[in-house]
Amino acid sequence: MQGGWHRYKEGVMTGVALVAVGGVLQAVVGRIDWSRAAFPVNLLLLVLFLAGLGGMHTFRSKVGLFDRLGRLPASVSALGWVMGVTVLMGCIRQTPSHLLSDGVEVWPDFSRMLSSWSFVLLYVWMTVVLGLVILRRIYPFRWSKIPFLLHHVGLFVVMVTATLGSSDRKCLRMTLVLGELGRFAWSETDRRSVELPWTVELKEFVLDEYPPVLVLMDKETGKALPAEAPLRWVLEAGVEQGGFTDWDLKIVRSIPEAVPVAEEGRLDFVASRSVGAVYAVCLEAVHRKTKVRKEGWVSGGSFMFLGELLELDEHVCVAMMDREPRRFASRVVLNGGNGVRKEGVMEVNRPLEQDGWGMYLLGYDNAKGRWSDGCVVGLVYDPWQPYIYAGILFMMAGAVCLFVMAQSGKWKEETV
Amino acid sequence: MSWDYFVYFAVVALAAWGAGALWAWRGRQVGWVYVFTLSGLAVFLGFILSLWVSLERPPMRTMGETRLWYSFFLPLGGLITYVRWKYKWILSFSFVLSLMFICINLLHPEMHSKTLMPALQSPWFAPHVIVYMFAYAMLGVAAVMAVCLLWLKKGNPGEREMTLCDNLVYVGLAFMTLGMLFGAVWAKEAWGHYWSWDPKETWAVATWFGYLIYVHYRLEVHSDCRKSLIILLVSFALLQMCWYGINYLPSARETSVHTYNLN
Incomplete structure (x- = not known):
């Protein structure tokens, strides 16, 4: 038996061939339109795929390629190519199918990887290898093979049903x-x-909403201070005093639902449950060193009313952040x-x-x-949902078995 | 409890883990290795749980919070490995790695925020993150082992060392698979899709394939130890991309729904 990377030559060539065939198909027939594979086409494809796998398995002794597809070098090669094309997908920004794309990525369609023939052919190759490995290992059946089967059959079911089922979703x-x-x-x-x-x-x-949060804000940049780790003062129930770096703050009055009113030339807030009412808090701020005192309202604003800031000096002010849901x-x-x-x-x-x-x-x-x-x-x-769940459950059980059996070394014995 | 107290817990835990690593290195009085390392783990877990109570949500939302779990699971993974195989250096390495992640957290303090967006308010949140972080820690220990065997140890890796790598990957891969599937079921519940090929998901499955390649290649009779360890390190590099690398990747920026950091 040959050792080293010679065992992977066929896998490398298969991957190159599939990428090339995918490129040609992309140029000739365009990207894959998954909607064409909706029921009953997907069911027919499933039957053909399973029959094809059965046929390949049956004739593996006559056709060497079919036999080699169910062995470890083919698994490693297919996984390597699939990993590579998935990494490529992760490196290229993907365009949603309903948007137009332009630029150099149009032809191979790597910006719509799920519709790219090369990507899909490589994944199909991996699924074929997976199917043949399962068929090769399932007989003669032994209970000790259950963990191997759970993992592999689970992945096979998920890959096949999620792909073919996507057309019906x-x-x-x-x-x-x-x-x-x-x-x-x-x-x-x-x-x-x-x-x-x-x-x-x-x-x-x-x-x-979560309670309102006050921050010390740089008036020029609009960013919370200190820049490296902004301080937040959460106005939870019962909180009356707080502070930011050099400033001590005290809540003079707070109104959970208020609207701003102009009173004698100055802004005030009054309680109101009208649409767009905001959380407003009147603060008294005293500088720890200079003892400069400031007082005023702070609110985060809403789609109806502008937010209100309390200016502390020419550089900083107190602001209320948008409340988080x-x-x-x-x-x-x-x-x-x-x-x-x-x-x-x-x-x-x-x-x-x-x-x-x-x-x-x-x-x-x-x-x-x-x-x-x-x-x-x-x-x-998603009519295929129960089958996908079944595959996921199989895979979960397989993962638990892998964890339990890994330490005893039984996993290796039953997998090779 | 807030992040302000983290430094005190971290110093005590690190001192205990350091003492455990030292005793393990000396190879005498194994009982003290367990006592020190477990004490450190208890102190660190005490901080995590106190933060959990104080935040009124699981501390798993931000990068700093996930680093907290990673810093905890690394010595735990190291201890499990030590108990099973008695490698006297493993606790030193898990200690150094944990120290590194704790230092990052100390140098980049985060805001203390109790908020948890509705999408994260799910029973799947805690198991998904904890299982993933444990997997990352085990695979981190495996990567450290690979670096040692490739560049620090003289001569070719022995079968005993490779078996340790295999077992660490089996455990890490098992937990990674569970974490990924928990995430898929959760995504179905939250958005109606198991898998939407979001950048985070794409890199997660690429990482998973990477470790599957390692596992399958190692099953080969003629597998080369050094090549196996290279595959292990490439997979670990993919794991880094999945964990935080996508935050810096132009193709993934502002497109992933799996970004929950505080800005």
Whole structure:
């Protein structure tokens, strides 16, 4: 048997050939249009792929290439090429499929790697190798092979179902407005409207915010100070005093919901629950050395009102940062075509389910913040999801087995 | 508890880990190696847990917070390796690596912020990060081992040393796989996609493939030890790109949704 890198010559050449064939295909037929592989084409492709693997496995004793594809050098080569092309993908900024691209990266389509023939052919090669390795190792079956099979079969199932299933996956977005019925969503890829078989009504949108944060700000640059590690004074409940470097600060008055009013030529804040109301705090600042005293309002502002700063000297001022969202949620009512009414709350990490669709709360009107009167919802329909989950579970179990068996050395014995 | 107290915990933990490494190097009174190293780990974990309570969220959001976990898992990985194989130098290396990450945290103090964006408020958050950081630590120890065997040790690596590298990679790869899959399931729950080929995800899977190449190449009867160790170091370089390198990569800047640093 030959040793060293001679064993990898075939793998290197296969990779070169696949990249070349991919380049030619890219030039002749253009980039891969995954929507053409939607059901039933993907099912047919799956059957053909599995039959092809079965055939290659059956005839491996007659065709040397089929036999070599199921062995370690082929695994290492395929993984090497796939890693290389994935690194290339990581180095090139990827363009979303619905946007036009120009420049030198257009022809090989490396800026849309998922639609690039070379990329896909290399991944298919790796999956073929993976499939043949599984078939070669599965017989004669022994229980001790379970960890190997979990890992490899899991990856195979995930690769095949996630790739072929992507053609059937529908990803839509819709904007919901308070009190209005939403019936149409739009596709992320081709930007076309789609009518849903149910309506969605946004009944309520709530956004909880973290307490306001005050910072010492450089008036010229607008950056928080000290530049290397900005200090933050969080105005939590019960906090009355704080400070920044040379300044001691005391809260004279704070109003969680206030609006600014001009009173006798000076700005004041009064409590109000009107739309756009802001958190305002009246501060007294005293310089620790010079004992210079300043007093005034500070607020972060909103889409209705400008923010207010407290100038301490000609260089620095106290400013309130934009408040960060702690939690946001939408209460919606879904009216199905069959008259079934369903009410639910959508939150980030807590999607709603409707007729096989997942509804994900993605965002809201950032400019209006907690006064937002709408939200953005993502809708995903993925009929291949259970198979992908099965593959993921297999891989998880395989990873646990790898950890448990690694130390005993059994992993190597059962894998070679 | 805030970052202001980190220096005190760090000094005590480092002193304990340093003493453990020294005792291990001398090769006598193994019991003291365990006592010192475990004491250091307890002190450091005490700080992490106190910070967790004080922040009212898991301290895993920022780069500094993940470095905290890494600094903790390195001596832990070193100790596990020491318990299993009794390499007297392994604790010294894990100590130096941990010292390096602690120094970075001390020299680049971060803001003490309790905020945690809604996307990170998930039961998957803590296991995803902890599992990944443990994997990074194990693979970090494997990379240190590779450097030692390639350039510091005279002669070719022995089978015993290579077996240690293999086992460190097996454990690291197992945890990395779990971390990646936890992330995929979490992404499905948050955004509806398991895998969106975001720059972070692309580099994560490239790193994973790198370690798979090492594992498969090592299974070869004719595998060359030095080439195996080079593959290990290339994979570790990819891991650095995935962890923080993409923050400096023009193709990934402002395009990754996996950026949660405080600016």
